[in-house]
Amino acid sequence: MGEDFSVSEILKITGGELRGKREHLALSISPSSISTDTRHLKKGELFIALSGEHFDGHNFIRECWGKGACGAIVSKSLPLSSPQLFFIQVKDTLQALQNLAKYNRERLSLKTIGVTGSNGKTTVKEMLSSILSSRYAVLKSEGNFNNQIGVPLSLLKLSSSEEIGILEMGMNSRGEIQRLSEIIQPNIGIITNIHHSHIGFLGSQEEIKEAKAEMIPFLNKDKRNWLILNGDDEWTNDLKRKAECKVFTFGIKNRCEVKAQQIQEKENGVEFNLIYRKEKVPIHLNILGIHNVYNFLAASAASVLLRVPLNTIAQIAPQLTLPPLHSQIDILKGYKLIDDSYNANPESMSRALEILLRMGGNRKIAILGDMLELGEKASFFHRKLGEEIGKSGIDTLFVLGEFSEEVVKGAKEMKMREVFYFKDKKELLKKLFSYLKKGDSLLIKGSRKMRMDEIANRLRMKICSII
Numbered sequence: 001m002g003e004d005f006s007v008s009e010i011l012k013i014t015g016g017e018l019r020g021k022r023e024h025l026a027l028s029i030s031p032s033s034i035s036t037d038t039r040h041l042k043k044g045e046l047f048i049a050l051s052g053e054h055f056d057g058h059n060f061i062r063e064c065w066g067k068g069a070c071g072a073i074v075s076k077s078l079p080l081s082s083p084q085l086f087f088i089q090v091k092d093t094l095q096a097l098q099n100l101a102k103y104n105r106e107r108l109s110l111k112t113i114g115v116t117g118s119n120g121k122t123t124v125k126e127m128l129s130s131i132l133s134s135r136y137a138v139l140k141s142e143g144n145f146n147n148q149i150g151v152p153l154s155l156l157k158l159s160s161s162e163e164i165g166i167l168e169m170g171m172n173s174r175g176e177i178q179r180l181s182e183i184i185q186p187n188i189g190i191i192t193n194i195h196h197s198h199i200g201f202l203g204s205q206e207e208i209k210e211a212k213a214e215m216i217p218f219l220n221k222d223k224r225n226w227l228i229l230n231g232d233d234e235w236t237n238d239l240k241r242k243a244e245c246k247v248f249t250f251g252i253k254n255r256c257e258v259k260a261q262q263i264q265e266k267e268n269g270v271e272f273n274l275i276y277r278k279e280k281v282p283i284h285l286n287i288l289g290i291h292n293v294y295n296f297l298a299a300s301a302a303s304v305l306l307r308v309p310l311n312t313i314a315q316i317a318p319q320l321t322l323p324p325l326h327s328q329i330d331i332l333k334g335y336k337l338i339d340d341s342y343n344a345n346p347e348s349m350s351r352a353l354e355i356l357l358r359m360g361g362n363r364k365i366a367i368l369g370d371m372l373e374l375g376e377k378a379s380f381f382h383r384k385l386g387e388e389i390g391k392s393g394i395d396t397l398f399v400l401g402e403f404s405e406e407v408v409k410g411a412k413e414m415k416m417r418e419v420f421y422f423k424d425k426k427e428l429l430k431k432l433f434s435y436l437k438k439g440d441s442l443l444i445k446g447s448r449k450m451r452m453d454e455i456a457n458r459l460r461m462k463i464c465s466i467i
Helices: 007-014 022-026 057-066 093-106 121-132 150-155 176-184 205-219 236-242 290-305 310-319 346-358 375-392 404-413 425-435 453-465
Strands: 017-019 046-048 071-074 086-089 111-116 138-140 164-168 188-191 226-230 246-251 258-266 269-276 279-285 328-332 335-339 364-369 396-400 418-422 441-445
Touching: 007 017, 007 022, 007 071, 007 086, 007 093, 017 022, 046 057, 046 093, 057 071, 071 093, 093 150, 093 176, 111 121, 111 176, 111 205, 121 138, 121 164, 121 290, 121 310, 150 164, 150 176, 164 176, 176 205, 188 205, 188 290, 205 226, 205 236, 226 236, 226 290, 246 290, 258 290, 269 290, 269 310, 279 290, 279 310, 290 310, 290 346, 328 453, 335 346, 335 453, 346 364, 346 375, 346 441, 364 404, 364 425, 375 404, 396 404, 396 425, 404 418, 418 425, 425 453, 441 453
Parallel strands: 046 071, 071 086, 111 164, 111 188, 138 164, 188 226, 226 246, 246 258, 335 441, 364 396, 364 441, 396 418
Antiparallel strands: 017 086, 258 269, 269 279, 328 335
16 A cells, blocks of 8 residues: 555645644554545545535534544634644645645556546546556546546545556646646546537637647656547647657547547447557447547557557457446337436537437437537537437437527427427426337437436336336
């Protein structure tokens, strides 16, 4: 295991001031015993009181003592309830968390892989973890722990027993990838693609590209590091020009180091040949969608750089699954449900619609929520989505949310007849339940804040109650 932090070390790393007895200075705390959530706090752990727009961890100090915390890192002056406890007072508790994570990463001799991009980050991380675990001791960031809090918490779980850490890196503004890269210090960086997600915050794809590129200077610190890029993405050449480290590409159309050829989409997955140098192996993914071929190629690219044989990758491929709410397919009493409700942007919507169109079934029904974080371009992209659906051959469209009125307009301009618009989930579900017929195939998708997974869960319950 990695060495514990002493309280004395924590004071040095965070620039904090001890409030409590000097005897606490020698106390040892495991990095993995640092918590920011009193709901999951265990006895003996150190609590960090983070503050955000909608919460303030300082309000939960009494609860943290009640659960047996040994101490807390705070940025406010608070009374100590017992001489057995201590505070470490700092200027900024988030920065303290990040500095502790950075220190923990620096003292461990392992490789870290940073995964960012507009779409596919979580899927690539999960696929890569499954492949690399066949050869290495791997720790990956859990769930969607990809932000300024989640990444440090993941790094604090790293110990000397791990050989590789895989960290997903999310952002919605400039500077965030830079800070995460400073903490992670990646040896391998993957940029899956540059699409329109977060364009409302950043204004253009050019700005999104520049934000993702903030990882590259940290890779450039060591010429032995690798930057992995999607060779079919229009921004790849711009990103290559920024790299002084080694560059490695994956793709389908253009010349790349790792390629997929002879792709055949099946009803339950995708088959193709995976090619690296002069080697070629057949791959079967029990996952739908060309976009997931790209995700698999990104994971395969990092794997071959870490000397995982192509035959091993091919053996693992059929076992790979998607994270929850990512194109999750359920067959329910004669209905086919594609639950892709984790998130949505214009490109991922198009990919999800392609999967719906390839599904068997009598009627194809799209149940879509707003795509958020598109800024002043929101109306344009929603209208364009409606036009795409209207031309696609999808039978029925249910939409929910403020911007989805534009989807309706676009679909009706293309002469689509079965289009239903709702501002309320309950009304949507009421209409949907009365509309369903056995043999229907359904897609549910929308931005995370739309909570379209609630519709998916209600739909599962309704269908499973039908006798």
